[in-house]
Amino acid sequence: MPVLRLPETTLNYLQMDERPDPTAPPLDLVLVHGLAANLAFWYHLAPALAAQYRVTMVDLRGHGRSGMPATGYTPAVLAQDVLALLDHLGLERVHLLGHSFGGSVCLHLALAHPERLASLLLADVRLRLLQPQQRVQDWPHWERLGPNLKELGIHIDEAGHEAGYQLLEEVMRFQLRGSDASVFPKLLAQWLPIGGGKRTAQHWIKLLDTTSARQDFIALEDFTQTDLAQLTLPLLAVYGEQSMAVKTARQLQELWTQARFEFIPQAGHFFPLSQPEKFVMSIQNFLNTPCPSARTAV
Template identity: 30%
Template sequence: MVGVEDVQYVTLHGKRRAYVKKGTGPAVLLLHGLACDHTTWAHVIDDLAERYTVIAPDLLGHGRSDKPRADYTLGGYANGMRDLLTVLGIDKVTVVGHSFGGGVAMQFAYQFPERTQRVMLVSTGGLGREVTPLIRLVQVPGWFRLVGMLTLPGVRHVETLALRTAAGYATFGPLRKYTRDLDEAAAIVESWRDRRTRFAIRHLVRAVIDWRGQIVTMSDRAYLSEAMPMAVLWGAEDLVIPATHADHARALAPDVRVDVLGDSGHFPHKDHPAEFVRLLDDFISTTEPAAYNRARFRRMLKAGATAPLGPLAAVAAAEARDEVRDEAITSA
């Protein structure tokens, strides 16, 4: 199991980044979700490291990495991952992104296709508008101060104890759907006692979510996945981002591999670590790594702008209609 002794540090552009690097073989970059860190992958890193060079960073503003006033956009995170890999001497990777990390993974593949061999998205953002209201609340005025009060010593200990107790006792039956991810929620509450972490999370959320839900979508660029092997994995009982978004992936990119695991929530890699490792290993071993070709990329960009109506265009059109409807409601 990955421990504190496995964490290494590198300073990039004056900001310290924490990461875990284990194993040998083809490189796999594991990107965690919002308010999490590299420990979310703790149950799968060692098994993956038997066959791959695994890099699991703490994204800027998370975990043991610095939490400065900085660029917390998807593009900024993708640049940071490019720079980290460059310092580590790694040229090309299979990128695996969970939740918000899935958005970073997609952005990385879009910005740096020449360095991306494959993409695996786990309960990812960017495939639809819906997201739990608890994340939308981060933008509400007063959230920063309220969470500061709720994470004071004593109050925080009661909250985290209650969350972990509920997660431990309701391990089966109908309540399991609502309690399985509460231990992860407890870890997030713990991390929010640091005002710098709250600052980073608030700015991050504002970059990708508004009061109507997710802003960033892959629908307008999904056709580029034709040149990039892509897999999508979801937990059937995800309460953070609905598993129906996996169907969006099928519509947007018909060649994508999609797996939905039963008895699993927002963290399928924690609920079923052995199955996660098997699926990722199968994805890597049965697909050829993407080979970037500038001329082909240029042709795809030109064709994408004038593509005939199909699944991709239908999803984009639906999103445009929703946008018009919401604007009408707002101005009414």
């Protein structure tokens, strides 16, 4: 796979272009995965999107086959990495799609360099600015899932403000001990990228233990609600109806009155994996329709 060498890190990326006429000027769609994932997260969606767009997928630093430098894991720095990739590939203006933490990265890029975006697509993004706490006891079905995890020896501080991160780390450490991820309750796959195997778990724990990622991931975003409200790009925000990030969506709806919001029924945080057809349809409908949300700048 191609690699971009930057002063601080390397970025692994992959492009897919299956348009009927590849010589026609491309519309570019760039996909940014969330935490503990990598560009493979998009691989099952990419062919459908690549029939119409030149699709670029990137491994964020510390993820997949990109480099793992000691520092630089805040969404603002990761957004600079994505910008460097756009520059490297000569992508002047792109549709930018991010899932979860990857969406926060995209949002930072959109606010710092709106001229580089044709539109912004956010999938199940939780913003700390709007939703400071993420307690497991607020999650749907935790009353069923919690006892199941306790039986497996996974104990979570239910009052912790960042329980999602703790749960992810504990689940990865569980896999690292050689335990089989198939014992996890199926519900857990709605929330966490489980089942990646021992090497994925090793990679994640190494990232947390040997870099500034643990602190950087939970840093407050570099923007305010006023900044968000002034975003004038065409915007699509898709959320799983049962996701713990829905609180963020409800507040964004008040800030972005002209954006398109969609809620996928019976879906959790990982609907791009669990309900890919619906998600692709949302993306295509949005990108194929001239968007009304390009508001006049305030």
